[in-house]
Amino acid sequence: MPDVEDALTATAGKAFRLTRFYAEVYGAEPADASEISYISDSDYHRAAGLLDCVVDREAIIGILPPYYRDASRFPFTVPEDEAELVLRQRRIVRAMKDLGVDFGASPRFLIVADGRRGPFACELAKGFYWEGFQTSISFRNGTGDELRQDVARHDPDYVVLTSGRHLRHALERPRHTVWLVEHCGDPPVGGPEYPSLLYADGVDLIGSRAAGRTGYDYDPEQLLIEVDPASLLTHVSKLQFTCFPLVRYGLGRRVPTVDAPETDAS
Amino acid sequence: MSLLGTRERDVERMRRFFARLHQVSGHYRAVMDRSGLSPEDSPVEVLGRFPPTSREDYRDILQPEALSRLSGDRFVCDYSSGSTGQCVLRLATPADELAEQAVTERVFRRAGMRGGDTFVCADVGFPEIYEFYARAARALGVVRATYLHLNRDYGRSLEPIRRLAPDVFLTLPSLLARCWPHLRSVWPRGRSPIRSLIFMGEPMHPGLRRKVAETLGCRVYSFYGTTETGGMAGECDLGVGCHFDPTLIGATIARPEFVDEVTVQGELSLTTWHLRDHPVVKYGVGDVVQVTTRPCGCGEASPRLTVVERTHEGFVLAGLKLRYQTVLDALKQVAGDLDLLAITLSDLPESDGHTLMRLDIPDRFAPLERELLDVLKYKIFELDDLYQFGLVRFQLDFHADGTLDRRKVRRVTDRRRYLGDDLREDAAGPAPDRTPGSP
DSSP states (O other): OHHHHHHHHHHHHHHHHHOHHHHHHHSSOOSSGGGOOOBOGGGGGGOSSGGGTOSOGGGEEEEEOOSBTTBOSSSSOEEEEHHHHHHHHHHHHHHHHHTTOOTTSOOOEEEEEOGGGHHHHHHHHHHHHTTTOOEEEEEOOSOHHHHHHHHHHHOOSEEEESSGGGGGGOOOSOGGGEEEEEETTSOOOSOTTSOEEEEETTTEEEEEEOTTOSSBEEOTTTEEEEEOTTTOOEEEEETTOSSSOOSSEEOSSOOOBTTBOOOOOO | OEEOOOSHHHHHHHHHHHHHHHHHOHHHHHHHHHTTOOTTSOHHHHHHHOOOBOHHHIIIIIHHHHHHHTTTSOOEEEEEOTTSSSOEEEEEOHHHHHHHHHHHHHHHHHTTOOTTOEEEEEESSOHHHHHHHHHHHHHTTOSEEEEEEOOSOHHHHHTTHHHHOOSEEEEOHHHHHHHHHHHTTSSOTTOOSOSEEEEESSOOOHHHHHHHHHHHTOEEEEEEEETTTEEEEEEOTTOSSEEOOTTTEEEEEEEEEEEETTEEEEEEEEEETTOSSSOOSSEEEEEEEEEEOSOOTTSOOSOEEEEEEESSSEEEETTEEEEHHHHHHHHTTTOTTOOOOEEEEEEOOGGGOSEEEEEEEEGGGGGGHHHHHHIIIIISHHHHHHHHTTOEEEEEEEEOTTTSOTTTOOSEEEOOTTTSSOOSTTOOOOOOOOOTTOO
16 A cells, blocks of 8 residues: 555654654664654653654643543643644544544533543534534543433433443433543444444544444544554554654554454454 | 641641742742742742632633643542633643542532432532542542533523432532522422532622522531632531631631721632642632631531632622623634723523623724624633533623713623522512423
8 A cells, every 4th residue: 555655654654753752663764664663652761751752842832631530541732723723623524424423413511521521522522512412521520310310411322431431321312312431542442233432542532333333433544543463462553643753653552444344353 | 927737747748848849840840949939848828929820820820730740640630710811721731630539529528428428419510520520429439420511591401400319419609590490390399409508609689599598408518619620619508607627728807807806808819728739829709808717507617718709800700700891801812903992691481591791981992893892702711611611791882982981981880680699688689580381
């Protein structure tokens, strides 16, 4: 797949030239895909901080909160610029369409978050606001019954659970209206019967999986998703980065995609 | 004139603050060195002679400096422009978040929040602010905390509040004013579950405040703060100014005028003694305030502040403060010799949005109408989001040169109900048109 490899090589070259981190990772500008190493969290020990990993500090307009408030796979805070915010928003729109949202119907969303996932839930909500959808957030620490009561109070069209542990409490709603947030740092949640959104720290939204499907849909123009032949784990590259590059960055698990739906046997 | 703690431990805190500042902030070290100030000096004297920190200092120097200093750390961001029109980040490390949370808990407790409460916040965006408030609320024993997102369809988006039945409700006065036609009839008069309504971000019209208290049967409390300095002060049951702790946030009044023997009025600047990683010294927040040390009838000995007016011509939209000069400077990007315009704010019918912002401009700039509108829609930080959310519409009216008389034109006119220029209780302005079917 020469086009994909060319895009990857160009992305790696840009990251090498523009960030101190990738300059240190590669040593020399990669000439082709074979010279682009698969990296993981541990490689970030080379970075003194986020400024080693960004293209232009002046362009930073915000941060990507990690999935867990007090824990992140990165040893620093991941920033973004306006261009990457726009790209991320496009991924959100693609995911919402994939999951069947009728943009003309003005659906209401309720995001259920607990104390640890609060900032993540807020960032998720903002992605929905930008499409004009009312999206409230319930900051939960209670029981399953209390969650059911909360959902009833809001009576949303969609309930988005940031933690799969809430699913056990059987919301008694049509399954297609309950979305799960799945995070690469955690084991896969439940089966494919619920629509889900796949996230990873530093990437934010990767893709979506409609109910009944085993693989995640994603935007191949923005993200390149590959399997490291040595570890058999999934790695992601941001092909259109402008602020915080990720090139063959390991997600820590195997992720099924629409073009490679098989899952990790373990 | 500054209000400071005077106990030995307060002085020691200030001394450590300046020592750390001198050590970690290149900008403030240079400021201190230029001013002949040493961390070894009396902190009271250091503060007294410390030059003020401007919005531009914050945006152009302190924020980039903080980003460098905290590059290897974990932090969260609050977004502000400091009324500069551009996005500025306030970085908060876990330590600074906890410091601000402690202040916020005290404000909430003073406003009657207690264990077992249901807490609902309502806004058109910025959920991360309310996630932070939910954390402070949980520390006080709140069992249910919800962020209710409002959009242009206020009736529909507010609909869950009856079932949520909040004990404590927090929102912005401008949003409360827009929601009021829907909110006022959710419960029988005087019998809502709301015990405390906390407002922030903007002053509240006395008429609206009275109406809300009577209709909902609740107390109304003001919560004062800024993005750059964090939440700072809150009212007690008596509602006679916002209590604050000067040992945590130092208040300096520039050009003070004594109202009485214990009350001064002047422009407020703040020093964030309680913040470790992104602090400010004498940061001008743009408010003229009265500060009093007169003992409050509630029994709390802390000083109280009351906002008198803004220091500059400006207005507030959904809690976001804009300056006239910010708008003018932004428009000059496309109309270089534009030096005068008039801004008028008025309510829109709910079906049409939230606020109409009309600009009166000399007609020689009429050929640039599209470009000028693009600046308003996309190039001013505060307005960008509000426009995208459908909460503000823009209208440009062009007038023959000479019609806009620099000597007579009023730069900002606010005709919005409960938010307008006349805050007297009987000057509530015309009501926005109601949507069909609303009470």
